Amino acid sequence: MEYSKEVMERYNNPKNVGVLDDNDKNVGTSVVGAPSCGDVIKLQLKVDENGKISEAKFKAFGCGAAIASSALITEWVQGKSLEEAEGIKNREVAEYLSLPPVKAHCSVLAEEAVRKAIKNYQDKNKA
Amino acid sequence: MSSGVIYMDYQATTPCDRRVLEEMLPFFLEDFGNPHSKHIMGRKAKDAIEDARKKIADLIKASDPKEIIFTSGATESNNLTIQGVARFHKTKGRRIITSAIEHKCVLETFQALKRDGFDVVVVPVLQNGIVDMQVLEDSINDETILVSIMTVNNEIGVIQPIEQISEICRKNNVLFHSDAAQAVGKINVDASQVDLMSISSHKIYGPKGVGALYIRLNPRVQLSPLFYGGGQEQGLRSGTLPTPLCVGLGKACAIAQEEMRSESKRLAEFRDYFLKKIFDNLGKVHLNGDAKCCIPGCINLSFEGIEGEGIMLGMPDICMSSGSACTSDLLQPSYVLKAISVREDLAHSSLRIGFGRFTTFDEVDYASSKIIEVVNRLRAMSPLW
Numbered sequence: 001m002e003y004s005k006e007v008m009e010r011y012n013n014p015k016n017v018g019v020l021d022d023n024d025k026n027v028g029t030s031v032v033g034a035p036s037c038g039d040v041i042k043l044q045l046k047v048d049e050n051g052k053i054s055e056a057k058f059k060a061f062g063c064g065a066a067i068a069s070s071a072l073i074t075e076w077v078q079g080k081s082l083e084e085a086e087g088i089k090n091r092e093v094a095e096y097l098s099l100p101p102v103k104a105h106c107s108v109l110a111e112e113a114v115r116k117a118i119k120n121y122q123d124k125n126k127a
Numbered sequence: 128m129s130s131g132v133i134y135m136d137y138q139a140t141t142p143c144d145r146r147v148l149e150e151m152l153p154f155f156l157e158d159f160g161n162p163h164s165k166h167i168m169g170r171k172a173k174d175a176i177e178d179a180r181k182k183i184a185d186l187i188k189a190s191d192p193k194e195i196i197f198t199s200g201a202t203e204s205n206n207l208t209i210q211g212v213a214r215f216h217k218t219k220g221r222r223i224i225t226s227a228i229e230h231k232c233v234l235e236t237f238q239a240l241k242r243d244g245f246d247v248v249v250v251p252v253l254q255n256g257i258v259d260m261q262v263l264e265d266s267i268n269d270e271t272i273l274v275s276i277m278t279v280n281n282e283i284g285v286i287q288p289i290e291q292i293s294e295i296c297r298k299n300n301v302l303f304h305s306d307a308a309q310a311v312g313k314i315n316v317d318a319s320q321v322d323l324m325s326i327s328s329h330k331i332y333g334p335k336g337v338g339a340l341y342i343r344l345n346p347r348v349q350l351s352p353l354f355y356g357g358g359q360e361q362g363l364r365s366g367t368l369p370t371p372l373c374v375g376l377g378k379a380c381a382i383a384q385e386e387m388r389s390e391s392k393r394l395a396e397f398r399d400y401f402l403k404k405i406f407d408n409l410g411k412v413h414l415n416g417d418a419k420c421c422i423p424g425c426i427n428l429s430f431e432g433i434e435g436e437g438i439m440l441g442m443p444d445i446c447m448s449s450g451s452a453c454t455s456d457l458l459q460p461s462y463v464l465k466a467i468s469v470r471e472d473l474a475h476s477s478l479r480i481g482f483g484r485f486t487t488f489d490e491v492d493y494a495s496s497k498i499i500e501v502v503n504r505l506r507a508m509s510p511l512w
Contacts, residue, residue: 003440011440017508035472035511038434038452038460042510059510063436063453067508102458 004098007068014071018057020044028121032113038062039106041070043113045077045085047121053077053085058113065103069093069110082118133445133490137330137483138281138309138425143375144332144484150378151334154371162368163359172370179377183326183339186380187311189318191344196360197373200338201308202232203353204325205275207340207363208304209236211350212273212323213245216302220270222246226258226287227466228280233306237275246270255417256285256467263292267299274303278310278324282450282463282479283416284425286314293320302348308338312383313391313422322348328372332484333379337372340364386484394482395423397491401480402426404495409502415469415477424482427464429473432512433505438478441501445494450477472511 003011019042020027027046033039039062046055056074060067072093077085093099093107134142154175160168162176177192184192198204213223225237227249234249241247248266251259258276267274274296279286289305296303304323310316311324312331318324324341328334342348342363356365405412411431427450430438435449448454450461452475460474469477478498482491506512 008440011437014508031510035475036470038472038475040510059508061432061509061511062434063451064440065453066434067437102456103453 010068010071011064016074028117030116065106069106073110136446137481147378151371151375182377182381187318201325201327204340214351216272222271224248224274228463278307284421328376334375426480429476432509451475
């Protein structure tokens with residue numbers, strides 16, 4: 001697979017690999033994809049008192065495109081409000097990374113991971 | 128090898144051996160005659176081709192060089208056999224049998240014949256990759272005209288019990304074909320055990336674009352040709368023979384005959400060293416296929432928690448392949464690993480490492496260290512680890 005410089009950079013030196021404390025009510029967590037499909041992304045967001053994402057961490061099982069898509073989206077969501085983060089489209093991720101068409105689903109997964117993590121944070125803080 | 132690149136994909140193809148190339152060269156430039164011409168140039172080419180035919184026959188222990196015909200490669204040999212036998216014998220019966228882990232060119236030919244009304248049976252394999260002999264035997268009925276089972280699998284290197292399958296077929300008076308593309312030149316094969324056998328050149332350090340088919344003469348196996356023309360190769364494969372390619376395949380077989388034993392011993396040592404180092408340094412690694420009944424140069428491993436294409440990306444200087452969906456154009460994981468009941472996530476986690484004639488110990492050592500390093504790095508960022 002021929003990948004862009006942006007993909008290789010994030011595959012070789014991904015920022016934001018790691019986990020946040022799931023018990024923290026300011027942390028939203030999502031796990032998307034399935035091992036049987038060859039892609040799983042775990043994504044966590046920490047939201048500060050101003051409603052902005054102060055920290056984002058990920059772990060990924062998958063190909064170079066899956067790792068790079070999840071790494072990139074954790075870079076992008078930091079400092080954003082939840083609305084802004086939800087507005088990130090998979091197409092933007094795919095374009096930035098110049099993903100080949102067969103790898104578009106990796107960016108879809110990354111977008112889904114952000115939305116589900118936000119939802120998880122909101123569900124936690126409903127009460 | 129191109130500088131700095133380590134080639135460990137010998138099941139995909141092999142480089143042409145320099146000795147093979149040198150034997151071929153005169154037939155491009157000076158001795159270019161059409162082997163079917165009756166003048167001196169033609170005879171020279173024909174003599175060289177007959178010599179090559181004999182070398183192939185010798186390697187697979189065929190009793191007569193006439194039992195060998197040249198084709199463009201194993202894909203054509205397999206197509207010619209399966210389509211040719213099915214067409215010729217269709218009035219006798221319509222059942223044709225193969226296994227679940229054959230090469231695509233066999234499986235797809237069977238599927239095409241199924242669409243034409245043939246009764247296709249695909250026999251499953253056991254978890255170690257060996258054909259389920261009971262199911263095979265039970266699948267043979269009065270309508271059965273052909274059994275096609277590969278000698279060595281191209282993904283997991285497993286060797287099938289050809290002698291036993293042969294006995295079952297003989298007992299039932301059914302033709303037995305084996306795709307031996309991955310076996311010839313690597314292990315002893317014996318043409319007396321089969322009725323037809325497919326051979327590839329570029330898997331055994333010969334040139335690409337040529338292969339052969341063994342067709343038993345006594346009793347004579349009858350089949351229809353795939354295409355028509357000047358009636359070369361006993362009317363089974365029309366078209367001018369490519370002299371340099373045929374000569375190359377012959378030389379490749381002669382070298383294999385000489386060196387197979389020492390080569391396979393060396394590769395077995397590499398394999399043992401490689402596997403020990405991997406298993407000593409990494410947990411949760413699975414060997415796919417049969418640990419003993421396999422060719423030494425083919426190793427298929429699954430690394431829990433990480434994905435195959437991701438591993439390959441971490442060592443761009445080493446050429447290997449993976450059964451992961453991400454490395455296939457159809458985004459499907461390997462059907463061979465599926466057939467041997469490898470868990471789907473572990474199919475995605477697989478890596479095929481192929482050693483061959485030009486592999487060195489230093490390369491094996493470097494590749495194993497690199498794999499350990501990349502696997503550890505990727506596992507540290509895996510949510511499944």
